[in-house]
Amino acid sequence: MILTDKEILNRLKKQEITIKPLPTQEQIQPTSIDLRLSNDYLSPIRTEQAIDLKNEEQKYQQLTASALILPAGEFVLASTKEWIEVPKNLTARVEGRSSIGRLGIAIHVTAGFIDAGFKGNITLEIKNLSNNSLILHEGMRICQIVFEELTGEPTRVYGEAGNKYQGQKGTTPSLIYYDEDNVPNGA
Template sequence: MILSDKTLQAMLSAGTLTITPLIEDQIQPASVDIRLGNTFSVVEDSPSGMINMENEIRYKTITSESYILLPNQFVLATTMEYFDLPDDLTAFVEGRSSLGRMGLFIQNAGWVDPGFKGEITLELYNANRCAIELKAGRRIGQLVFAKKDAPTLHPYNGKYQGQKGATGSRVFLDNENQR
């Protein structure tokens, strides 16, 4: 069941859902608007010109109030908000239609697990022929929350728990856990 603004406001007031910082008009009828944070990360060039999933990927991270996303460029960004989801709530990351119409795609994996705590890393791609200026604090997307039928048996406690800032891929850790 997708949660309404009334339910979201009640959960925020009761402290069972935490979103900080949050201003009242971010709460929409069936979602919460998310704003762009001020850290951006791009994959550093590698000597081989190739990325593999067995080794840690190196990123160049900057803190800035704006970032110029060039045509056909990919950048990691973060939400301004920090989230703390209870064990019986999940969320979906969705882009804003008005930004998609400019050619800005939010390529997020799209899923926030129950029990997640942290800022959400967003994968942004400029499909336009023109550069797009990204500004911290601007509404970039929305979270749609859904209530689970019961609390999860194993709340999220993975490699991105507690993340702050634009956090690069940690897929190489999957390989270490499989050895």
């Protein structure tokens, strides 16, 4: 069951869901809360050689900007201004806003799911699919979070299962090379 604005606000008031800072009236949608863009970015550094996901970490250039020009076809990691805490009886999804998507901006390339128990800023995988450079501005409503009630409580919540992104602050790069099952062939 997807929570309505009334239910989200009620759970925020009871401190069952945490969104800091609290959303403004403009951010509250019928079944979601709009989240805002921070000024913290990670831009993947291009390399001529393929990056071996089992052995190498992607290198990034860290950027801080109140306005960032994202060229056509380019990709950048960014973060929400909001700190989110999802209780153990809910899950959440981050979705792009329609107004942003209609400009050709994909907000999460593939990782929009947020497990029960997650705490942290949400890292966004932003891709400019348009033919034009677009300027991203700190504080703009960039995406929305949707909360869904679970049919029961999970055995382990996020953070109890060796999860790498619990408590992340700001934009966080891929940590795939920490996966225990991600070892080189023959090792």
